[in-house]
Amino acid sequence: MIKKIAIIPYVTNGRNSQVGCDGHFNIFKKKRSTVLKENLQSALASKNQEVEVVIDVNHGDLQFLKREGVNLFLIPEDIASYMDYSGINMEECFQLTHDEYENGNVDRIVKYIEKN
Known part of the structure; x- marks a missing residue:
């Protein structure tokens, strides 16, 4: 059962900076x-699921997050x-499409969590 989910964001500096940034100019x-x-x-x-959702601040250190109890990683x-x-x-890694991450669409993620 999934109890803790970590979102791995784009970063504005660090080793993944060439990919894009998480924020906006606004x-x-x-x-x-x-x-x-x-x-x-x-x-x-709304589906009565008690799952903690955190945003990774360790620039993609999945091993650290795993030690912190994360059961599912959402990776763009x-x-x-x-x-x-x-x-x-x-199986603990869920790959987000570009559109899901950019628009905040969670339908496919919720279906995955319900299935598991």
Whole structure:
């Protein structure tokens, strides 16, 4: 059963900086990862699922997140090839499409969580 989910965001600096950034030029808009987190929490709450959703601040350190109790990693397809998956079960990684991450669409994620 999935109890804790981590969203791996684009970063603005660090080893994944060449891929894109999580924020917007408009400082009044929420970050893409924040919108995705809020949409996911809302969708899971409406289905009476108690799942904690966090946003990774460790720049993709999946092993650390695993030690922190994360059961499912949400990884945008644009940065998936840059991740270090050593010691991680690939069934715990869910690859987000570019549109899902950019628009905060969580339908496919919720179906995956319900199935597992």
